[in-house]
Amino acid sequence: ESPQRIAVFPSPRWQDALAVLQTNGINCDVASQDIIDWMEECEKEQPFRILTAAHDLVGGEFLGKVKKPLKLARKIYDFCPDTVDQGFGEVGELALDLKKSGKFFFWWD
Numbered sequence: 001e002s003p004q005r006i007a008v009f010p011s012p013r014w015q016d017a018l019a020v021l022q023t024n025g026i027n028c029d030v031a032s033q034d035i036i037d038w039m040e041e042c043e044k045e046q047p048f049r050i051l052t053a054a055h056d057l058v059g060g061e062f063l064g065k066v067k068k069p070l071k072l073a074r075k076i077y078d079f080c081p082d083t084v085d086q087g088f089g090e091v092g093e094l095a096l097d098l099k100k101s102g103k104f105f106f107w108w109d
Contacts, residue, residue, distance in 0.1 A: 014050040014060075015040070023058050025080065025108025035106075038079050046072060048104070059105035066102055069095040080106040 009017045015036050024032045035058065042048070046067060050060040066072060073095035077084045083106060088094040098104070 021053055028108050057107040062102045066098045069099040
């Protein structure tokens with residue numbers, strides 16, 4: 001429906017990209033800084049790289065085997081309920097996908 005855009009950010013920090021894009025879930029009371037803070041906390045236990053980002057979504061892949069996938073799936077559900085409610089259907093299914101694919105995708109609509 002709308003033209004797709006690709007942006008290159010002159011920074012090695014994914015936080016800068018999310019800040020510039022103002023990635024948010026405002027309809028779920030999730031501001032851009034909330035997303036950055038949550039992801040920084042997650043990155044301490046489970047390093048990742050961002051592969052896609054826009055004003056209302058962010059996706060990427062973990063840089064190693066997902067540790068404690070069920071615990072991470074529960075955290076993801078608390079952070080972005082649409083991942084389960086409009087996606088996997090159950091937290092356990094999200095956990096299985098995290099273990100298998102090592103990828104994540106969050107969106108707020």
